[in-house]
Amino acid sequence: MISRKISNLILSFLIAGGFLLSALQVSSEELGDVDAPIKLAINEWTGQHISTHIAGQLLEKLGYSVEYVNAGNYPQFQALADGDIHATMEGWTNNLGDIYPVKKAEGTIVDIGPLGLNAGEGWVYLKFMEDMCPGLPAWEAMNDCAENLVTPETLPMGRFLAYPADWGNRSEMIIAALGLNYKAVPGGTEGAMVAEIKAADAAQKPIFMMFWQPHYVFAEIGEVAWVDLPAYEEGCDTDPAWGMNPDATHDCGVFKPETMKIAWSGFQEKWPAAWDLLSSYQLDNSSQEAMMYEIDVEGADIVEVTGTWLEDNEDRWSSWVSSAMGS
Amino acid sequence: MAEQILTRLIRPNKVVLAEKNILPILWGGVLFFSALVMILGSDLKLLFEFPESLQVPIAGFLDWIMFGFVDLFKWFFRFISRVLEWPMRAVQGFLEWLPWLTFASLATFIAWQGGGGRTGILTLALLLYIVIVGYWYEGINTLSLVIICIPLAVLLGFSLGVWGHKSPKANVAIQTTLDFMQTIPAFAYLIPILLLFGFGPVVGLIASVIFATPPMVRNTILGLNRVPPEIRESGTMSGCTPRQRFWWVEVPTAFPQMLIGVNQTTMAALGMVIIAAIIGGFEDIGWEVLGRLRKAQFGQSILAGMVIVCLAIILDRITLSYAKRQLPTESHTGLRLKQFMIGFIGIAAISYILAIFIEPLRIWPKALEFYPADAMNTLVFNIIANFGDFLETSKNQMQYFVLLPVKLGFTRSIFPITWGFALTPTIIGIYWFIIFMGAAIALYFRHWQIAVAIPLIASILYFGITGISWVVYLAVLPLLAFSLGGSRVTLFVAGSLIFLMVSGIxxxxxxxxxxxxxxxxxxxxxxxxxxxxxxxxxxxxxxxxxxxxxxxxxxxxxxxxxxxxxxxxxxxxxxxxxxxxxxxxxxxxxxxxxxxxxxxxxxxxxxxxxxxxxxxxxxxxxxxxxxxxxxxxxxxxxxxxxxxxxxxxxxxxxxxxxxxxxxxxxxxxxxxxxxxxxxxxxxxxxxxxxxxxxxxx
CATH class of the missing domain: 1.10.3720.10 (MetI-like)
Incomplete structure (x- = not known):
C-alpha cells in the first residue's frame, strides 16, 4: 500500500514539477498565498471522495498544497464558515442541512458553482417485484401489494425504508400525501440501507426505499428500478392546492438535486487562481460511477484511481488549468 | 461533610419507617393511584403526553451559553489544537517511516520484558495479523493517536486525581463530573468539541483524551487514598518534607493502582478510535472501519475491526504486565534497565538493517496479503439466501410476543393475526383476575414485595412502557428508589425524571x-x-x-x-x-x-x-x-x-x-x-x- 503511495507521490511530483516550470510564469500574486495549504472537506461517501481528490490533484498541479480534512456533510458548513476548511466539492442541494442556509445568508460561505453531476433521487424497488406488484413502476401500484411488505413494526401497513432521521422526513410526507398504505421506517445510516437492499436482493424479498444516484450499489446488485412518482414541480412541496391531494403538500416526487461546489467566503481573495480552477471544474456521472466501482468493489486505491483518470482525461482539464493560470 | 449530616438525618427516619412498615402502605397507595390514573384518565391526553406548557427550552439555553463561550474562548482552544498538531504529526511520520519489522520486534521485546515469553509471542502474533491482512499503515496511524493520547490523559488524570485526593471538596465535584463524563455518550459532546477545537485529526485526539482520562483520575484517587497511614507516618518520621513524602512515599505506594489506571485509560482511548474517526480521523483504522460500514461491506469491516481488537489486546497485556511486575508474587523480572537498553538498540539496529535489504520486511507487499473479505461476504449472502425465511420468522415471533408487548402493551399488540385471538373483555377480565389472585396469594404468605411486583409487571405488559402515563412514572419510580436506597437516591431519581420530562425528551x-x-x-x-x-x-x-x-x-x-x-x-x-x-x-x-x-x-x-x-x-x-x-x-x-x-x-x-x-x-x-x-x-x-x-x- 505504502510503496504504491510513494511511487505515486514521486509520479505526481514529476508531473507537478513539469507544471511548476510553466507555472513559474504565473506571478504568485495571482496564485495567492501558495504557502498556506488549501483544506478540502472529505464527507461520508465515496463519490464525494473522488470529486475531492480530483480537485485536490488539479490544485496541486497549479502549485498549491492541499490537505484533506474529514468533516461530516452537515458540520462541514460550520468549519467552512469559520475558515477551518476552505472548500467542499460535492454538496447535494437536497441534503445541505440546517447550517448551510444560515451561513450562506450570513455571507460566511459562498457557492462556487455546480459540479455537473446528474444527480437523482427517489423511491427504488427491485425489478423482480413487478411480478408481485403488477403495475409498477407507477406509484399507484404500490398500494395493491402493500400486504407483501407488512412487518411486525408496521402492521397492518407495508414497510417503507426511508432515509435516516437526520436526513429529513420527506418520504413520510409523500406517503401521507399520496394516501399510500405504507409506514416509513427510518434507515439509520447509509450502510444499514445498503445492507438492506443487498440482503433483499440476495433473499429475493420485496423492498421499497428512498435512495439516490449516482451510487455504486446500482453496479453491484441485480436490477434496481425507480418508482414513477408524480413529477416534481415548483410549489408542490409547499402549496397544498397543487396536485392530486388538495389538502396536503408533498403529493409529488422530490426535486432533482444539483451538486454544488461551496467555499469559505475568503477563498477567492486568498487563492484567486484556485478559485478559477474550481469554478471551471466539472465531473460527469459515468466517470464518477466507474471510479466508484473500481474503489468500492474492486478495492483500488483512491489516489491511484483518480490519478489515472486525470492522466487519461487531460483534454478535459487542461483548459481549466490554463485558464486559471491565465487569469 | 454535608453527606454525613444528610445520612445522619435520614438514618433515624429509615428505622422509624421500617418499624411502622410504612413501605407496603405507600406501595399500596401508589398502585391504587396509578390504577386510577390509567383507568379514569385513559382519555385525557394531558396525562399521556407531557404538557408542552411545562417544558423548558433547556437545549436553547445551553446553545446560547455554548455559543457565547465558544466566541469568547475559541482562540485559546484553537491554540491548544495547533500546539498538539506538532507532536501528533511527528509521531505519525516517524511510525510510518519505521519498517514494520523494526516496530514489531521492538514491541515484542518490550512485551517480553514486561510479561515474559507468552506476552511476547502473543504481541508478535497479533502484530503479524495486522501486517498480513494489509492494514499496517492504517493500524500504525491509529496507534500514533493512542500513543499521544495516553501520556496526555495519564498526566491530566494524575493531576486531577492528586487534587481530588488532597481536597475532599474537590473530590466530590470531580467524582460527579466523572460520573457524567463516563455516562454521557461521546457523540453528545462532539459538537462542543468541534466548535471549540475546529476540524481535523487533532480534534479526534482531544475527544479521545477527554474520554480516556476518567479511569486514570479514579485510580489515582483510589491508590492515594489507600496508602496505609503507617507508611505515611514512617515517611514523616524519617524527616520527609510533605513534598518529599508525597513523591517518595505515597506515589510509589499507590503506583500499582495507578498502573491499573494507565491500563484502563489505554483501553478507553482505543475505544474512542472510531468515534474520533467520525469527526477527524484520516487514513487510520477507525476511518477504514467506518468507510467499510457505510458500504455495508461486512467482511472488510470485520477484518479492519479485528485490527482494533489486536491493538487493544497488545496494549492491554503489555500495560497489565508492567502493572503486575510491581507485585512481589510475579516471577518474571525481565532484564535490568541497562541490559534492556542495549538489547533495545541492538534489536532496532539489526531489524532496521534487515528491512533495508529485504523489501518485504519493510513494507509488506500487496501480493502477499491475506484478505478473505469476499469469502466472508459470500458466506453472509449464502446464509441470507438459504435461511432468510427462518430468520424472518424467528424475528417476527420475537417482535410479536416480546418486543411489541413491552413497547406498546397487550392492548395495542394483540390481534388475531399476531396472537391468534383478539383481546376481548372476557380475556382482559381473566388476565386481571389471575394477576389479582397471584398478588393475593403473595400477600397471604406475607411476601408483600412480590405482591407489589406482580401487578406492576402485569401493568407494564398490559399498557406497554410507552403507554403508561408520565404521572404514574413520577409516582412509582421515586418510590422504587426509596424502597431500594433511601432519600438521596429518591431525590436523584425524581430529579432525573423531571429533567427528562421538562426538557422535552x-x-x-x-x-x-x-x-x-x-x-x-x-x-x-x-x-x-x-x-x-x-x-x-x-x-x-x-x-x-x-x-x-x-x-x-x-x-x-x-x-x-x-x-x-x-x-x-x-x-x-x-x-x-x-x-x-x-x-x-x-x-x-x-x-x-x-x-x-x-x-x-x-x-x-x-x-x-x-x-x-x-x-x-x-x-x-x-x-x-x-x-x-x-x-x-x-x-x-x-x-x-x-x-x-x-x-x-x-x-x-x-x-x-x-x-x-x-x-x-x-x-x-x-x-x-x-x-x-x-x-x-x-x-x-x-x-x-x-x-x-x-x-x-
Whole structure:
C-alpha cells in the first residue's frame, strides 16, 4: 500500500514539477498565498471522495498544497464558515442541512458553482417485484401489494425504508400525501440501507426505499428500478392546492438535486487562481460511477484511481488549468 | 461533610419507617393511584403526553451559553489544537517511516520484558495479523493517536486525581463530573468539541483524551487514598518534607493502582478510535472501519475491526504486565534497565538493517496479503439466501410476543393475526383476575414485595412502557428508589425524571428505556446461564473468554452489518447489537462470583447432606449474589451505552436525538439528549448500588 503511495507521490511530483516550470510564469500574486495549504472537506461517501481528490490533484498541479480534512456533510458548513476548511466539492442541494442556509445568508460561505453531476433521487424497488406488484413502476401500484411488505413494526401497513432521521422526513410526507398504505421506517445510516437492499436482493424479498444516484450499489446488485412518482414541480412541496391531494403538500416526487461546489467566503481573495480552477471544474456521472466501482468493489486505491483518470482525461482539464493560470 | 449530616438525618427516619412498615402502605397507595390514573384518565391526553406548557427550552439555553463561550474562548482552544498538531504529526511520520519489522520486534521485546515469553509471542502474533491482512499503515496511524493520547490523559488524570485526593471538596465535584463524563455518550459532546477545537485529526485526539482520562483520575484517587497511614507516618518520621513524602512515599505506594489506571485509560482511548474517526480521523483504522460500514461491506469491516481488537489486546497485556511486575508474587523480572537498553538498540539496529535489504520486511507487499473479505461476504449472502425465511420468522415471533408487548402493551399488540385471538373483555377480565389472585396469594404468605411486583409487571405488559402515563412514572419510580436506597437516591431519581420530562425528551427516553430493559432482561437470563455453565467447566470458560474480549473491544458497529442483513433495520436488530455488547459483564461476573465461592462453604453443605441442586441454589448462588448483582449493574450501564449505536440501525430513542442534533450542529440538543441518557444510567446505577450495599450490610 505504502510503496504504491510513494511511487505515486514521486509520479505526481514529476508531473507537478513539469507544471511548476510553466507555472513559474504565473506571478504568485495571482496564485495567492501558495504557502498556506488549501483544506478540502472529505464527507461520508465515496463519490464525494473522488470529486475531492480530483480537485485536490488539479490544485496541486497549479502549485498549491492541499490537505484533506474529514468533516461530516452537515458540520462541514460550520468549519467552512469559520475558515477551518476552505472548500467542499460535492454538496447535494437536497441534503445541505440546517447550517448551510444560515451561513450562506450570513455571507460566511459562498457557492462556487455546480459540479455537473446528474444527480437523482427517489423511491427504488427491485425489478423482480413487478411480478408481485403488477403495475409498477407507477406509484399507484404500490398500494395493491402493500400486504407483501407488512412487518411486525408496521402492521397492518407495508414497510417503507426511508432515509435516516437526520436526513429529513420527506418520504413520510409523500406517503401521507399520496394516501399510500405504507409506514416509513427510518434507515439509520447509509450502510444499514445498503445492507438492506443487498440482503433483499440476495433473499429475493420485496423492498421499497428512498435512495439516490449516482451510487455504486446500482453496479453491484441485480436490477434496481425507480418508482414513477408524480413529477416534481415548483410549489408542490409547499402549496397544498397543487396536485392530486388538495389538502396536503408533498403529493409529488422530490426535486432533482444539483451538486454544488461551496467555499469559505475568503477563498477567492486568498487563492484567486484556485478559485478559477474550481469554478471551471466539472465531473460527469459515468466517470464518477466507474471510479466508484473500481474503489468500492474492486478495492483500488483512491489516489491511484483518480490519478489515472486525470492522466487519461487531460483534454478535459487542461483548459481549466490554463485558464486559471491565465487569469 | 454535608453527606454525613444528610445520612445522619435520614438514618433515624429509615428505622422509624421500617418499624411502622410504612413501605407496603405507600406501595399500596401508589398502585391504587396509578390504577386510577390509567383507568379514569385513559382519555385525557394531558396525562399521556407531557404538557408542552411545562417544558423548558433547556437545549436553547445551553446553545446560547455554548455559543457565547465558544466566541469568547475559541482562540485559546484553537491554540491548544495547533500546539498538539506538532507532536501528533511527528509521531505519525516517524511510525510510518519505521519498517514494520523494526516496530514489531521492538514491541515484542518490550512485551517480553514486561510479561515474559507468552506476552511476547502473543504481541508478535497479533502484530503479524495486522501486517498480513494489509492494514499496517492504517493500524500504525491509529496507534500514533493512542500513543499521544495516553501520556496526555495519564498526566491530566494524575493531576486531577492528586487534587481530588488532597481536597475532599474537590473530590466530590470531580467524582460527579466523572460520573457524567463516563455516562454521557461521546457523540453528545462532539459538537462542543468541534466548535471549540475546529476540524481535523487533532480534534479526534482531544475527544479521545477527554474520554480516556476518567479511569486514570479514579485510580489515582483510589491508590492515594489507600496508602496505609503507617507508611505515611514512617515517611514523616524519617524527616520527609510533605513534598518529599508525597513523591517518595505515597506515589510509589499507590503506583500499582495507578498502573491499573494507565491500563484502563489505554483501553478507553482505543475505544474512542472510531468515534474520533467520525469527526477527524484520516487514513487510520477507525476511518477504514467506518468507510467499510457505510458500504455495508461486512467482511472488510470485520477484518479492519479485528485490527482494533489486536491493538487493544497488545496494549492491554503489555500495560497489565508492567502493572503486575510491581507485585512481589510475579516471577518474571525481565532484564535490568541497562541490559534492556542495549538489547533495545541492538534489536532496532539489526531489524532496521534487515528491512533495508529485504523489501518485504519493510513494507509488506500487496501480493502477499491475506484478505478473505469476499469469502466472508459470500458466506453472509449464502446464509441470507438459504435461511432468510427462518430468520424472518424467528424475528417476527420475537417482535410479536416480546418486543411489541413491552413497547406498546397487550392492548395495542394483540390481534388475531399476531396472537391468534383478539383481546376481548372476557380475556382482559381473566388476565386481571389471575394477576389479582397471584398478588393475593403473595400477600397471604406475607411476601408483600412480590405482591407489589406482580401487578406492576402485569401493568407494564398490559399498557406497554410507552403507554403508561408520565404521572404514574413520577409516582412509582421515586418510590422504587426509596424502597431500594433511601432519600438521596429518591431525590436523584425524581430529579432525573423531571429533567427528562421538562426538557422535552420524555418520549424518546421511554423508547430508549424500553429497548434497554428488554435487552438487559435477556442478558441477565442468557448471560447468567452462560456464566453458570462457564463456572462448571474449564473448557467452556476457555472458549468464552476470548469471545468476550473480542465482543468488548471490537468496534460495536461492525456486528451491525450482518445483523441488518439478517433482520433488517429496526428494533430487533438494535436489540441484538445491544445484547452482544452488554451480555459480557453478566457472563464474567456470574462466572467469577460462582468460582470464588469459598470451598469450605460448599464442603459444609455436602457434609450436612445437601443435594447438588440445594448446594447450587442455597449456597453457591446465594454467596455469589453480590457479584452477580454487580454484573447486572454493569450490564445495564453497557446496554445504555449502546443506545447511540442502536440508532444507527433506525431506532427512535435518545440515540437518534443525538444524531439529529449532530446533523444540525445543535450543541444544546445533543447535550440534553446525552445528559438524559446519563441520568437514566446513573439513576439505574444508584438504585442498584444502593440495593447491593444494603444487602451486603
Amino acid at each position: 420524555w418520549v424518546p427516553a421511554l423508547v430508549s428505556i424500553y429497548l434497554c430493559s428488554v435487552a438487559v432482561a435477556i442478558c441477565i437470563v442468557l448471560g447468567g446461564l452462560m456464566g453458570i455453565w462457564a463456572s462448571t467447566s474449564e473448557r467452556v470458560s476457555a472458549i468464552i473468554r476470548p469471545i468476550n474480549d473480542t465482543l468488548q473491544t471490537l468496534p460495536q458497529f461492525v456486528l451491525l452489518i450482518p445483523a441488518v442483513m439478517f433482520f433488517r433495520v429496526g428494533d430487533f436488530t438494535a436489540l441484538l447489537a445491544i445484547i452482544a455488547y452488554a451480555i459480557v459483564p453478566m457472563i464474567r461476573y456470574t462466572e467469577q462470583g460462582l468460582r470464588t465461592v469459598s470451598p469450605t462453604a460448599i464442603e459444609a453443605g455436602i457434609t450436612s447432606g445437601c443435594t447438588p441442586a440445594q448446594i447450587f441454589w442455597q449456597i453457591k448462588l446465594k454467596l455469589a449474589l453480590p457479584q452477580i448483582l454487580v454484573g447486572i449493574n454493569q450490564t445495564t450501564l453497557f446496554g445504555l451505552n449502546m443506545l447511540v449505536i442502536a440508532a444507527l440501525v433506525g431506532t427512535t430513542g435518545l440515540g437518534q436525538q443525538i444524531y439529529l442534533a449532530l446533523s444540525k450542529v445543535d450543541a444544546g440538543g445533543g447535550i440534553v439528549a446525552g445528559l438524559g441518557m446519563a441520568l437514566i444510567a446513573m439513576s439505574a446505577d444508584r438504585m442498584m448500588r444502593a440495593y447491593i450495599s444494603r444487602r451486603s450490610n
